[in-house]
Amino acid sequence: MKHSGYFNQFGGAFIPEILVPTFDQLEAAYLEAKADPAFWAEYKQLMSTYSCRATPITYAENLTHHFGGAQIYIKREDLNHTGAHKANNVMGQGLLTRRMGKKRVIAETGAGQHGVATATMAAKFGFDCTIYMGAVDVERQRPNVFWMEQMGAEVVAVEDGSRTLKDAINEAFRDWVTNMDDTHYALGTACGPYPFPEMVSWFQSIIGTEARQQMLERVGKLPDRVYACVGGGSNAMGLFSGFLDDPEVELVGVEAGGRGSGIGEHAARLAYDDASVGVAQGYKTYFLQNRDGQMQDTHSVSAGLDYVGVSPILADMHETGRARFEAATDAEVVEAMKLTVQKEGLIPALESSHAFVQAFKDAADMHSDQVILINQSGRADKDIFTVADAIDDPKWKQFIIAKADEYKKANPELAIAGGV
Amino acid sequence: MNKLEQYIRQQREQKELLLMTHIVLGYPSYDDSMRVVESMVEAGVDLMELQIPFSEPMADGPVILHANSEAIRAGATVDGCLEMAEKITAQFDIPFVFMTYYNILFSQGVMPFVENMQRIGIQGAIIPDLPPEEGRDYIAAMRTHGLSPIHIFTPNSSPQRMQTLAENSDGFVYTVARKGVTGKETQFSAELDGYLADCRAATDLPLALGFGVKTRADFDFIRGKADMAVIGSETIKVMEQGGVAAVKPFIAGILRE
Numbered sequence A: 001m002k003h004s005g006y007f008n009q010f011g012g013a014f015i016p017e018i019l020v021p022t023f024d025q026l027e028a029a030y031l032e033a034k035a036d037p038a039f040w041a042e043y044k045q046l047m048s049t050y051s052c053r054a055t056p057i058t059y060a061e062n063l064t065h066h067f068g069g070a071q072i073y074i075k076r077e078d079l080n081h082t083g084a085h086k087a088n089n090v091m092g093q094g095l096l097t098r099r100m101g102k103k104r105v106i107a108e109t110g111a112g113q114h115g116v117a118t119a120t121m122a123a124k125f126g127f128d129c130t131i132y133m134g135a136v137d138v139e140r141q142r143p144n145v146f147w148m149e150q151m152g153a154e155v156v157a158v159e160d161g162s163r164t165l166k167d168a169i170n171e172a173f174r175d176w177v178t179n180m181d182d183t184h185y186a187l188g189t190a191c192g193p194y195p196f197p198e199m200v201s202w203f204q205s206i207i208g209t210e211a212r213q214q215m216l217e218r219v220g221k222l223p224d225r226v227y228a229c230v231g232g233g234s235n236a237m238g239l240f241s242g243f244l245d246d247p248e249v250e251l252v253g254v255e256a257g258g259r260g261s262g263i264g265e266h267a268a269r270l271a272y273d274d275a276s277v278g279v280a281q282g283y284k285t286y287f288l289q290n291r292d293g294q295m296q297d298t299h300s301v302s303a304g305l306d307y308v309g310v311s312p313i314l315a316d317m318h319e320t321g322r323a324r325f326e327a328a329t330d331a332e333v334v335e336a337m338k339l340t341v342q343k344e345g346l347i348p349a350l351e352s353s354h355a356f357v358q359a360f361k362d363a364a365d366m367h368s369d370q371v372i373l374i375n376q377s378g379r380a381d382k383d384i385f386t387v388a389d390a391i392d393d394p395k396w397k398q399f400i401i402a403k404a405d406e407y408k409k410a411n412p413e414l415a416i417a418g419g420v
Numbered sequence B: 001m002n003k004l005e006q007y008i009r010q011q012r013e014q015k016e017l018l019l020m021t022h023i024v025l026g027y028p029s030y031d032d033s034m035r036v037v038e039s040m041v042e043a044g045v046d047l048m049e050l051q052i053p054f055s056e057p058m059a060d061g062p063v064i065l066h067a068n069s070e071a072i073r074a075g076a077t078v079d080g081c082l083e084m085a086e087k088i089t090a091q092f093d094i095p096f097v098f099m100t101y102y103n104i105l106f107s108q109g110v111m112p113f114v115e116n117m118q119r120i121g122i123q124g125a126i127i128p129d130l131p132p133e134e135g136r137d138y139i140a141a142m143r144t145h146g147l148s149p150i151h152i153f154t155p156n157s158s159p160q161r162m163q164t165l166a167e168n169s170d171g172f173v174y175t176v177a178r179k180g181v182t183g184k185e186t187q188f189s190a191e192l193d194g195y196l197a198d199c200r201a202a203t204d205l206p207l208a209l210g211f212g213v214k215t216r217a218d219f220d221f222i223r224g225k226a227d228m229a230v231i232g233s234e235t236i237k238v239m240e241q242g243g244v245a246a247v248k249p250f251i252a253g254i255l256r257e
């Protein structure tokens, strides 16, 4: 390993010995691609023809008037193919996989968003694909499981540990330590061992690079503050990357506050005081763990933010004060989402809605010539079951009951079977 | 030559192949762990790995993974495991090493953890998620306390990599027989010979061979190729299926003359 991959005390590569040559190969491919302008040109071309780049920024006029403070702009990552920023990372890693001559990709997924994006990429590039997903998440994100399987991916429900994202990551590593010769592990966020945090942030930097230029063109100045939700940290790193050299722009990351502070109630590693520095899943960062170093359960209404660790790059930005970290509770998130749907006709994913919560809190106290930018990392179609429950919509329930009856009548043999 | 290596060399003068076994401390309970150690020592194992359970055992397969999470669920703590290890080393006369993941050491502080190991008579450690590049403090602390940092050779390791790993190891080197996690099937075939020859060429330290060893035939196959065979997941399975009482006859069956 040529590079330690540290951001002050955070990061590193705590990997099983069997993967050392695999990481050497990945690092080499990544550094080579980064140094090759043709690679980035190919990547941009792919993203503008297969996905929807450049994604626009939308002026949220009604929300701006509603809060009566800062002007609110929204970066529309929800308009990517597959409905989230995850496509940016996945397509980049797909190109790298092809460069490395590998034929199979594996990935972990929480919300299922990264899984769908990876399955899409695999279909397009002709790779075999296996997706590891915590059994809890398989249950709450069935629509995404459906699409992954339609695209030919094998979806493995992980029954170990807390049966969520961290367990899916462990399981993907267990696959990788066996199949590294022909398989690339397309990790879905800016976490894990070096070079993943840096490499994923590089692919996602397309968000911030575009956004900075778009703000200058549209508004004539940089935003005063930018907001992104933080699961592992990839969409936040993507947005922040565009403004790292602009110290006047405040960077705000919003974590999952769940039911409020107290270990087990949330997934806020930086905003609350419940996390401590540790090493797991191949890297050093803040983890929600006990004093023995055992990872603890997390909770969030959004599967995509429900994770014990956080990008080492963001942990460092927290420590140095370059970024501010806040938490939004489940209840606040659902309210912010409903308001955005009603006022703007935009449908932010529950993950993304965390960023909206803090932006709304701040906007009201800001001046009308100030400007904020929120990253809408994804759209909420996938969350329709969770959102309908949160809103407690009776018509939705009637629809599901009717649909279930219809299936039961047509397929009596399925009525008792469960499982994936 | 440190104490552990010396012991292995002395044992090797009497036996062609030594046996190291593995348990997860606190699985299914501290009492059962104690009884399993007793059975194994009585059956004649030469060395034992005591695994301190971790919630994210990335390098372990289904059997040991399950044992880790069940031990934690049953209330195993790091302090509890250390106490238990202290009792074990006091009661039994073979060397014991720890196997665990880096966060367990990191959470206690590497130096205090290593001091504790020395105090309670543990002779070395295998930390599968701590490559030497990340483990400089750990390796230095182990060496100043006369304990063995044990690293892992794999079929993917280049000769230079093996060299680096050996330079950072004492006691013995753990060579894994194949890719993958613990507990999966291994084909013990002539293909292993080339790999083991590379391992031998890279270091003078004793070589332990593990991953997938489960039968008398596997053990016989390894004789003459490595200094020590390692049985991990299989004894856990034996215990799960036949209870603690099944462990001793199983080991005795592997070792019978």
Ligand SMILES: Cc1ncc(COP(=O)(O)O)c(C=O)c1O
Binding pocket: A084, A085, A086, A110, A111, A112, A113, A114, A188, A189, A190, A229, A230, A231, A232, A233, A234, A235, A236, A303, A304, A305, A349, A351, A352, A377, A378, A379
């Ligand atoms: C729409 C959306 N936003 C955000 C996230 C959180 O990931 P990250 O913090 O890496 O951007 C996810 C994860 O699944 C997601 O689906």
